[in-house]
Each structure stands twice: as structure tokens, then as C-alpha cells.
Amino acid sequence: MLKKRKLFLYSLTLHIAAASAFAMSQVNLLTKAAVGDWAEYSVTRENKTIPLMSFKDRKHWRAISVVDESGVRMDEYLMFGGQRSTGLGRIVSFSKPFEPISGLAEAATVTIVSESAETLTLAGKSYACTKIQRKINQPVNDEKFQTKWVGTSTIWICPDVPVGGLVKMENTYEEQLNSSIEANKIVETWVLTNFGFKNWKE
Numbered sequence: 001m002l003k004k005r006k007l008f009l010y011s012l013t014l015h016i017a018a019a020s021a022f023a024m025s026q027v028n029l030l031t032k033a034a035v036g037d038w039a040e041y042s043v044t045r046e047n048k049t050i051p052l053m054s055f056k057d058r059k060h061w062r063a064i065s066v067v068d069e070s071g072v073r074m075d076e077y078l079m080f081g082g083q084r085s086t087g088l089g090r091i092v093s094f095s096k097p098f099e100p101i102s103g104l105a106e107a108a109t110v111t112i113v114s115e116s117a118e119t120l121t122l123a124g125k126s127y128a129c130t131k132i133q134r135k136i137n138q139p140v141n142d143e144k145f146q147t148k149w150v151g152t153s154t155i156w157i158c159p160d161v162p163v164g165g166l167v168k169m170e171n172t173y174e175e176q177l178n179s180s181i182e183a184n185k186i187v188e189t190w191v192l193t194n195f196g197f198k199n200w201k202e
Contacts, residue, residue: 028098029157029165030064033072036198037162038063041190043078048185060190062163063087063200070094074163076102087202098164100155100190101136101171105146108138113152120156120167122192127167129156140176148176148183167192 041060047053059079065087066073071094075087092098099110111134118131133154140148151173157165169190176183 026097028094028096029159030072030074030092030098030163031094032159033064033067033162033164034198035064035067036196036200038196038200039161039163039166039192040194041166042193043191044189046187048187049182050184053184059084059193064163065089092164100164100166100169101149101153103147104136104138104149105144107141107144107146108136108149111135111137118156120158122167127156127158127160127192129158129167131156136173140179142178142180147178148174150174151186161192162195162197166190 039062041062042057043060044056044058045054061077061084063075063077064072065075071092073089074092075089077084077087079085090102104110113133113135115133116131118129120127120129131154134152136149136151136153138146138149140146151171153173154170155166156168158167159165161167169188171186171188173186173188174183175186
């Protein structure tokens with residue numbers, strides 16, 4: 001009897017964890033955002049087609065500059081030539097889950113392959129995450145200036161992290177700016193290195 005009870009409790013725990021992970025994929029954590037929230041990432045990008053376009057451990061920042069009832073403006077900065085670049089902003093709506101990949105258009109098809117709970121430890125700090133494995137299909141469209149992005153993306157999301165909750169992201173994909181040029185094969189990793197609330201400084 002005791003053994004059956006333990007099995008039941010174990011099964012119930014797995015069910016609750018799976019349900020929580022699924023719920024997280026449907027939540028837009030930017031609804032909690034405030035002006036001045038920010039996150040810093042180390043980004044490594046391997047371009048297998050044009051190796052000279054690869055880079056390693058480049059700093060990338062995301063910061064919230066505007067918040068209203070419908071969404072936020074997220075500004076993105078990166079380290080280039082030893083200096084932090086001027087932020088390029090994008091509007092992110094609250095009406096659907098936050099997409100961590102910049103550049104995906106409405107035409108992109110995002111299919112969730114699996115979801116699970118996983119704890120990541122980075123620089124001695126642990127994050128209770130939802131790990132979401134996805135397939136993404138965005139075909140190139142010259143008329144709409146739409147870049148091809150076809151491949152897989154795994155994201156780790158934690159509600160304790162600002163600017164959408166992204167802790168880590170691993171992408172493997174083909175990128176093609178327009179139909180007249182060759183697609184580039186990309187392997188890319190984002191890792192959270194720092195963050196703050198309401199204290200971003202340009």
C-alpha cells in the first residue's frame with residue numbers, strides 16, 4: 001500500500017511539473033516588466049558557411065525603455081569594436097508569448113516539441129527554468145523583406161529573470177537574407193550573465 005502511495009505521489013509530482021512547464025510557455029513574462037529592467041547575455045555564434053562571420057562571447061544587452069497597457073519597447077545593444085552600440089528597439093505585444101529570437105515575423109511557424117522543468121546553474125546561481133524545445137520555420141520572402149530562419153531553438157525561461165525571463169537559448173538554423181544569396185548555417189548560444197530591475201544605464 002505504501003509503495004502504491006509513493007508511486008501515486010511521484011506521478012502526481014511529474015504531472016504538476018509538466019503542467020507548470022506547459023503553462024509557462026503560454027505566459028508572456030514581459031507583462032511584469034518595468035522601465036529600466038535589463039538583462040545581459042554572452043552570445044556565441046558559429047557561421048558554418050562563412051566562418052569569418054563567427055564570434056564568441058560577445059556581450060548583448062536587452063533593456064525595457066517603454067511600457068504601456070499593450071506591450072513594451074525592448075532596446076537591444078551589443079558590443080562592437082570595443083564599444084556598446086546604440087540600442088535598436090522592437091515593440092513586443094502582451095497579446096502572445098514573448099519570442100526571444102529577434103527578427104521572427106508573424107509568418108514564422110513555431111512548433112513546440114517538448115517542455116520540461118530544469119534547473120540551470122550559471123556563475124554559482126541557480127535558476128528554476130522551463131526548458132522549451134521548438135522547431136521554427138520562417139521562409140524567405142523578398143517582397144516582405146522577410147529573412148529565412150529555419151531550424152531548431154531551445155530556450156530556458158525563468159520568471160525570476162527580467163526582460164522576458166530568458167536564461168539560456170540554443171539555436172541551430174539556416175539564415176538567408178534574400179532568395180538571391182546562399183543561406184548561412186548558424187549555431188548560436190545565448191547565456192545570461194547579469195541582470196537588474198529599474199536601473200538600466202546607457
